[in-house]
Amino acid sequence: MDILKRPMFFAALTCCVAAAISLFVNLLAFVVIAIALIMLATAIFYKKYKYITVASAIVIFALSLYFQFNHIDNINRYDNQKIDGRFLVVSEPEAYENFNTVTLKVEGNSILPQNTKYFVFDYKQTELKMGNIVDATIKLSAIDRYDEYRLYDYSNGIYATASVVALEKSGDSNGFYKIAGNIRAYAKETVSSLFSGDTAGLLVALTTGDKTLLSDEFSENVKTTGISHIIVVSGMHLSIIMMAIFWCVDRMFYNKYIRSLLSVAAVVLISAVCGFTMSISRAGVMFVIAGLAPVFNRENDSLSSLLTAVTAVLIGAPFTIFNVSFQLSVLSTLAIIWAVPFYYRVITERFNISSKIVKTLLSTVLCSVFAIIFTLPVTIKIFGYVSIISPITNLVISYPVMIALILNIVVLIISVIPIVKILGELLLWIAGLCSRFIVLLINTLAELPVTVAVLPQSAFLWSLLVIAAVIGYMYYYEFKKKRSDLNANSV
Numbered sequence: 348m349d350i351l352k353r354p355m356f357f358a359a360l361t362c363c364v365a366a367a368i369s370l371f372v373n374l375l376a377f378v379v380i381a382i383a384l385i386m387l388a389t390a391i392f393y394k395k396y397k398y399i400t401v402a403s404a405i406v407i408f409a410l411s412l413y414f415q416f417n418h419i420d421n422i423n424r425y426d427n428q429k430i431d432g433r434f435l436v437v438s439e440p441e442a443y444e445n446f447n448t449v450t451l452k453v454e455g456n457s458i459l460p461q462n463t464k465y466f467v468f469d470y471k472q473t474e475l476k477m478g479n480i481v482d483a484t485i486k487l488s489a490i491d492r493y494d495e496y497r498l499y500d501y502s503n504g505i506y507a508t509a510s511v512v513a514l515e516k517s518g519d520s521n522g523f524y525k526i527a528g529n530i531r532a533y534a535k536e537t538v539s540s541l542f543s544g545d546t547a548g549l550l551v552a553l554t555t556g557d558k559t560l561l562s563d564e565f566s567e568n569v570k571t572t573g574i575s576h577i578i579v580v581s582g583m584h585l586s587i588i589m590m591a592i593f594w595c596v597d598r599m600f601y602n603k604y605i606r607s608l609l610s611v612a613a614v615v616l617i618s619a620v621c622g623f624t625m626s627i628s629r630a631g632v633m634f635v636i637a638g639l640a641p642v643f644n645r646e647n648d649s650l651s652s653l654l655t656a657v658t659a660v661l662i663g664a665p666f667t668i669f670n671v672s673f674q675l676s677v678l679s680t681l682a683i684i685w686a687v688p689f690y691y692r693v694i695t696e697r698f699n700i701s702s703k704i705v706k707t708l709l710s711t712v713l714c715s716v717f718a719i720i721f722t723l724p725v726t727i728k729i730f731g732y733v734s735i736i737s738p739i740t741n742l743v744i745s746y747p748v749m750i751a752l753i754l755n756i757v758v759l760i761i762s763v764i765p766i767v768k769i770l771g772e773l774l775l776w777i778a779g780l781c782s783r784f785i786v787l788l789i790n791t792l793a794e795l796p797v798t799v800a801v802l803p804q805s806a807f808l809w810s811l812l813v814i815a816a817v818i819g820y821m822y823y824y825e826f827k828k829k830r831s832d833l834n835a836n837s838v
Contacts, residue, residue: 350685354397355654358404362661366668369412370501383409404658412665418460422507425459426489429512432457435521436479437464438622439528441559446470450505454480464504469511477528480519485509502625502670527619531555534759541772542779545786550778552578553752554759556621565786568793573719573737576679577748579672585630587752588617610638625660625673632656649684653677674725682721687713689821715741720817723810732799736792744785751781
């Protein structure tokens with residue numbers, strides 16, 4: 348699984364670097380366009396078809412980068428001005444003591460760029476739901492270049508904040524977002540009907556990414572024990588859901604076109620329910636690629652799918668590169684699909700491991716350890732500490748999390764059928780037991796005398812060296828093996 352042999356590696360790497368630097372050097376977008384066009388012309392002239400795809404992706408990314416800066420310039424012109432328009436509610440409002448916050452997307456009748464999003468403070472505390480279309484007057488506040496939340500906002504596609512001057516529901520709604528919002532509310536209501544507190548909050552967070560029911564204390568304990576990823580719906584959650592869908596589809600009938608269509612539709616709907624977060628978007632693109640592969644009679648390659656997904660997400664939203672959830676999601680996935688299979692194979696071969704139980708345990712441990720190693724630079728840079736007990740916590744809760752998530756999804760599907768309502772309550776009760784166990788374990792481990800190691804910023808460089816050593820050994824081992832095979836053949 349040599350990553351350097353994947354053409355999309357160069358596209359993904361170029362997009363990541365260009366997006367990161369361009370926010371500080373705006374002219375870089377034009378440089379990237381020029382270089383990519385030269386690459387594209389060269390690839391076409393020499394008929395290097397795989398590089399035509401790479402160069403085309405970089406050209407499209409560079410154009411997207413240019414248009415993003417154009418949107419930002421247009422928005423900044425209306426700083427401190429009152430803007431009228433029609434907007435779509437694309438997130439569930441969050442209530443605070445004196446105001447609500449909600450994300451609105453331009454739907455029409457506005458001088459603002461179409462489809463741009465704004466983080467809005469509603470001091471009138473209007474009762475809104477995801478999917479509502481509203482007519483509003485908002486007072487815009489451009490995000491200053493030196494604003495401490497600039498990278499966070501840009502990474503979520505937010506280029507300005509605003510406050511509501513006047514807001515009225517139009518009576519219209521967006522059907523897709525309304526369905527996603529109803530599913531999200533239905534999941535929350537179903538779980539809350541049987542459980543409360545962090546038990547309910549964890550089940551809801553696992554399924555929809557909604558963390559509003561979680562207590563501040565438990566949320567802090569989740570960070571301390573190093574398992575924040577379990578309440579951020581991403582690849583792990585989506586893979587479980589998609590495996591269940593594929594299992595059902597493959598047993599009812601098999602048609603590669605219907606299977607692909609259902610998988611794409613399911614990914615889009617699940618991503619909407621979870622709020623189109625950057626981590627779920629990355630995972631979603633990977634599953635769309637996997638779902639479409641059979642249509643074109645291609646085998647799905649997880650590593651190439653990841654690189655393509657990164658490129659696609661950055662084309663759609665270049666500043667996603669600054670999103671911490673996206674960074675952690677990509678790096679941990681890269682570790683699991685690239686480094687883990689290599690070290691798993693080396694260890695099982697060297698120690699002649701044949702037991703399925705030992706192999707399963709080894710795979711789980713390696714996934715946890717290498718995910719931690721590959722995400723260390725981000726963890727150290729952002730949080731300044733690492734969880735010492737994270738590998739143990741991940742190992743113990745991996746199966747309870749999986750069981751709770753699967754059962755909760757099954758319950759949400761079958762509970763709409765009256766005849767099986769009792770079965771649904773039984774399954775939800777079992778899911779609740781798993782959730783209680785996870786909550787109890789996390790709270791108990793968080794009370795240990797030593798749970799995290801606070802590291803200096805110099806540890807960031809050491810973490811990069813550790814990753815370099817892990818990758819370096821992979822290439823050294825393969826080089827050594829090839830040379831050994833070559834010597835054997837020559838003899």
